[in-house]
Amino acid sequence: MATAKRVLRCHNCGAILQTDRKNDSGFISRNIVENGVPKIPYCNRCYDKMLTLNAGNLQHDTDKDIIKILNDAIATDALVVWMVDLFSFNGTLNPDVVKKVKKLNVVVIGSKRDLFPSGVTDDMLIRYLDERFSEVGINPVLIRLIGNEDKIDVETFYKNFKEMRKGRDIYLIGEFNSGKTTLINKFLKGYENKTKWQIKTELYPGTSSDVLEIPLSNSSFFYELPDLSNSTSTISKVEKEIQKLITPKKEIVMTRKFIGEGSAIMVGNLAVLYVVKGKRGSIRVFMGEKAEAKVVACDKVDEALASDLRHKYCRPVSERFLSFRDYDMFEYELEDDDLRHDISVEGLCWFSTRGKGQKFRVLLPKGVAVKECLSKVR
Ligand SMILES: Nc1nc2c(ncn2[C@@H]2O[C@H](COP(=O)(O)OP(=O)(O)OP(=O)(O)O)[C@@H](O)[C@H]2O)c(=O)[nH]1
Ligand SMILES: [Mg+2]
Known part of the structure; x- marks a missing residue:
C-alpha cells in the first residue's frame, strides 16, 4: 500500500518546499526543517525578501x-x-x-x-x-x-x-x-x-x-522651511481617515500585554509584533487613543490580516494593505541586558519591553521605518 506524505508549500509563492537544490524554487534550509517546520513556512527566497533589513534601505524622499x-x-x-x-x-x-x-x-x-x-x-x-x-x-x-x-x-x-x-x-x-x-x-x-x-x-x-x-x-x-518628507512614516502610507485614528489627540495610551513565544500583538492591520523566541513577559504598547492592540496567536495573524476577517480584529484597518506582499518584515534579537528597549514604528506606536534575549519579528506596511533602541520612557 502506498504511504501518503503531506507536501509542504511556501506560504508566499506556493512552491513545493525542498531542501536539496539551493538555486531552485521552494528551497528551504535543512536546519529550519530539522528544527520543526514552521506552521506557516516560507521558502528562503520569500523569507529573505520579507526581511528587508533596516532603515538604511528605506526610501527617504528628499525635496x-x-x-x-x-x-x-x-x-x-x-x-x-x-x-x-x-x-x-x-x-x-x-x-x-x-x-x-x-x-x-x-x-x-x-x-x-x-x-x-x-x-x-x-x-x-x-x-x-x-x-x-x-x-x-x-x-x-x-x-x-x-x-x-x-x-x-x-x-x-x-x-x-x-x-x-x-x-x-x-x-x-x-x-x-x-x-x-x-x-x-x-x-x-x-x-x-x-x-x-x-x-x-x-x-x-x-x-x-x-x-x-x-x-x-x-x-x-x-x-x-517647507515640510521635510515623512515618506517613512505610517502617516504617509494610510488613508486620511486612518491618519486621524492613529494620531493622538489626547494623552498617549499605554496598554500592557503578557505574552511569550508563539503570540503576537496586532495594532490594527498596521503593525504586528511576533514573539519568535522568549518567555512570557510584559510588553507595553504606546499608541494614540483611537488605536487598538490585540493579542493573537502567531499562526493566526495571516488569517486576522485577511481582508474578510480583519475588521473583526482591531482598529485601525487600512484598505491599502491586502496581502503580505504589502508588508515588510524585520527581525530583532534583544540583548539579555534587562534594560528597557523600544521597537518603534514611525508615526504609529512603540512596543517596549526589558531585554531578555528575546527574538521578535515586526510586520509593517512597506516603506515604514521601524527602529529598535533604548526606550523613550525608561
Ligand atoms: N497636543 C499637541 N498638539 C500639537 C502641538 N503642536 C502642534 N500640535 C498639533 O499638531 C498638528 C500640526 O501642527 P502644525 O503646527 O500645523 O505643524 P506643522 O509642522 O506646521 O505642520 P504642516 O504645516 O501641516 O506640515 C496640529 O493639529 C496642531 O494643533 C503640541 O505641542 N501639542
Ligand atoms: Mg505648517
Missing part, C-alpha cells in the same frame, strides 16, 4: 528645494532648529538632511510634550532625543520640549539663541505635522518688529518653495 535652502544655511553658518513630533519620532532622520545640517549648530525641539502621561519626565524625553540625534552624528547645542500649553517668551528666546546664532539666520525645519506653524504662531504672539523688513512668505530664490521670513534684525531672519 531638492530644501537641500538648496540648507546649502545657503551652511554658506552663512546659520542655526538650524529641527522640530520633531515626540510621539511619531523614532530616530528615523532623513540622511540627506542630516548630512547637510551636521555641519551647523542644531537646536532640537520635541513637540507635543503634553501628550505624554505625567510619569514621563522631561529628562527621559530629552535623553531619548539626544541619543537619536547623536547616533546620526548631530550633537544638538540645545534640546527643548514644548507642549500645547507652553508659551514662548520672545525675550528669553532672543537671549537663549543669541550665543548660538551669533547674529546669523535661523532655519526651522521639521516634517509635516511636527508643530512648526504652532511654534511660529506662539513666537509671533510676543514678537515686535523693530527692523526695516516686513514679515512675509516668499518664494525662496532659485526654488519653487514658499518660505516664511521673520526678520530678527536688519541683517538676520528666522525662516520656516
Whole structure:
C-alpha cells in the first residue's frame, strides 16, 4: 500500500518546499526543517525578501528645494532648529538632511510634550532625543520640549539663541505635522518688529518653495522651511481617515500585554509584533487613543490580516494593505541586558519591553521605518 506524505508549500509563492537544490524554487534550509517546520513556512527566497533589513534601505524622499535652502544655511553658518513630533519620532532622520545640517549648530525641539502621561519626565524625553540625534552624528547645542500649553517668551528666546546664532539666520525645519506653524504662531504672539523688513512668505530664490521670513534684525531672519518628507512614516502610507485614528489627540495610551513565544500583538492591520523566541513577559504598547492592540496567536495573524476577517480584529484597518506582499518584515534579537528597549514604528506606536534575549519579528506596511533602541520612557 502506498504511504501518503503531506507536501509542504511556501506560504508566499506556493512552491513545493525542498531542501536539496539551493538555486531552485521552494528551497528551504535543512536546519529550519530539522528544527520543526514552521506552521506557516516560507521558502528562503520569500523569507529573505520579507526581511528587508533596516532603515538604511528605506526610501527617504528628499525635496531638492530644501537641500538648496540648507546649502545657503551652511554658506552663512546659520542655526538650524529641527522640530520633531515626540510621539511619531523614532530616530528615523532623513540622511540627506542630516548630512547637510551636521555641519551647523542644531537646536532640537520635541513637540507635543503634553501628550505624554505625567510619569514621563522631561529628562527621559530629552535623553531619548539626544541619543537619536547623536547616533546620526548631530550633537544638538540645545534640546527643548514644548507642549500645547507652553508659551514662548520672545525675550528669553532672543537671549537663549543669541550665543548660538551669533547674529546669523535661523532655519526651522521639521516634517509635516511636527508643530512648526504652532511654534511660529506662539513666537509671533510676543514678537515686535523693530527692523526695516516686513514679515512675509516668499518664494525662496532659485526654488519653487514658499518660505516664511521673520526678520530678527536688519541683517538676520528666522525662516520656516517647507515640510521635510515623512515618506517613512505610517502617516504617509494610510488613508486620511486612518491618519486621524492613529494620531493622538489626547494623552498617549499605554496598554500592557503578557505574552511569550508563539503570540503576537496586532495594532490594527498596521503593525504586528511576533514573539519568535522568549518567555512570557510584559510588553507595553504606546499608541494614540483611537488605536487598538490585540493579542493573537502567531499562526493566526495571516488569517486576522485577511481582508474578510480583519475588521473583526482591531482598529485601525487600512484598505491599502491586502496581502503580505504589502508588508515588510524585520527581525530583532534583544540583548539579555534587562534594560528597557523600544521597537518603534514611525508615526504609529512603540512596543517596549526589558531585554531578555528575546527574538521578535515586526510586520509593517512597506516603506515604514521601524527602529529598535533604548526606550523613550525608561
Ligand atoms: N497636543 C499637541 N498638539 C500639537 C502641538 N503642536 C502642534 N500640535 C498639533 O499638531 C498638528 C500640526 O501642527 P502644525 O503646527 O500645523 O505643524 P506643522 O509642522 O506646521 O505642520 P504642516 O504645516 O501641516 O506640515 C496640529 O493639529 C496642531 O494643533 C503640541 O505641542 N501639542
Ligand atoms: Mg505648517
